[in-house]
Amino acid sequence: MLSVLRIRTYRHLLGAQVVALTGTGLATIALGLLAYDLAGGAASLVLGTALTIKMVAYVVVAPLAAAFAERLDRRRMLVTLDLVRAAVAVCLPFVTEIWQVYVLIFVLQSASAGFTPAFQATIPDVLTDEQDYTKALSLSRLAYDLESLLSPALAAGLLLFVSFDSLFWGTGLGFIASALLVVSVALPSPKPTRRRGIYDRTTRGIRLYLHTPRLRGLLALTWTAATLSAMIIVNTVVIVRSDLGLSESAVAIALAGFGGGSMLAAFALPKLLDRFMDRTVMLSGAIFGILAIGLSAILFAAMPISLIGLAILWACIGFGYSATLTPSGRLLTRSTRSEDRPAVFAAQFTLSHACWLVLYPLTGWIMTTTSTAATLGWMTLIAAPGVMVALVIWPRSDRKAVSKERADMS
Structure with missing residues (x-):
């Protein structure tokens, strides 16, 4: 797996991803604690609303950013967006009102909506x-997982010496370091074969995506994966602080369980994808994740759960989540030509975050109005249709070539 690091451009891009994710991980924990500090027991609702605003930014901004990305220098665009994110991050420690959180989150995530799809689309152009x-x-999944595992541990250590709002400064430093690594390498910027109007460039990625059967199946599985992660991200802080009555550092430990399970899946996936079709691996991961969250609902209803027990349950959910979504880049790459990749990666970014746009406030509302066990049960039921739909609409015989539908749209 590590042999790919011999390629300097990719090595620098991976380094940029790692440092930015570390900063983002600190901000994720600090944001949850900030919500609890401002709203107390209603933190799930506040955090769910903040994450909903994040999803709105992703859904609205990503297609627009993709439309302009093909006309811009990719390296300059990525560096500029990193610096915007750093500037917003250092404003978060000064927040005193909930509405200020919402405004800053929208600006921060609008920049991320432009950055992330362009960054993801660059990797297959570097590694052909x-x-x-x-x-x-x-390795990218491992970067996310190590962030989920190590950032909470780092946050837990820092919280012994500093207040949670100081973690936002680490986020700003992470984005600055990312910008420096991106600017240190030359990046390919594929040009479209012909000039297109703004409407065509804005909607083309989604149209190409929805014309491809395997990508429609990916969208269905994304709904399942988003359900699993929404439960963890929105409700862990309330489960740990209110249900278990534990400290801020315990929140980081519980989230580390989710990251650890996801990391185990990332280690196993290269060999699994050599032996089995992407469809088989991703469907199996989604089913495993549904079983894990369903088991969590039963256990929460039947007995008290310790922090270690919670971390183990979250690790199982994390394993299913990672196995479901990690191969998605392969599907997107083999379904697109080089000039269309930014648009189609942006389409996956937009459509996947549309799922979270629904699920973040939904899980926050359910958690606020019912018990933890009931919320886990409801999220199990909500996740299951994604697998059912994928089984029906994703053909078993999955060609590697760009689909005929996509060729017809040229």
Whole structure:
């Protein structure tokens, strides 16, 4: 897996991803604690609303950013957006009102909506061999997982000495370091084959995406994965602080369980994807995640749960989540030509976050009005249709070539 690091450009891009994710991880924990500090027991509702605003920014801004990305220098665009994110992050420690959180989150995530799809679409242009790209996807997943595992541990250590709002400064430093690593390498910026109008460029990625059967199946599984992660992200702070009555650092430990399970899946995926079709691996991961969250509902209803027990349950959910979504880059790459990748990666970014746009406030509302066990049960039922739909609409025989529908749209 590590052999792909011999490529300097990718090595720098992975480094940029790692440092930015570390900063983002600190901000995620600090944001949850900020919501609890401002709203107390209603923190799930506040955090769910903040994350909903984040999803609105992603859904609205990503297609617009993709429309302009193909006309801009990719490296300059990524560096500028990193610096915007850093500037917003250092404003968060000074927040005193809930509405200020909402405004800053919208600006921060609007910048991320432009940055992330363009960054993801750059990797297959740098790594043109599919085996190298598969290794890069696993390394990227590991970067996310190590952030989920190490950032909470780092946050827990820092919280012994500083207040939670100081963690936002680490976020700003992470984005600055990311900008420096991106600017240190030359990046390919594929040009479209012909000039298109703004409407065509804005909607093309989604139209190409929805014309491809395997990508429609990916969207269905994304709904399931988003349900799993929404439960963890929105409600962990309330479960740990209110249900278990534990400290701020315990929140980080519980979230580390989710990251650890996801990391185990990332280690296993390269070999699994060599032996089995992407469809089989992703469907199996989604089913495992649904079983894990369903088991969590039963256990919460039947007995008291310790912090260690919670971390183990969250690790199982994390494993299913990672196995479901990590191979998605392979599907997107083999379904697109180079000039269309930014648009189609942006379409996946937009459509996947549309799922979270629904699920973040929904899980926050359910948690606020019912018990933890009931919320886990409801989220199990909500996750299941994604697998059912994917089984029906994703063909078993999945061609690697760009689909005929996509060719017809050229």
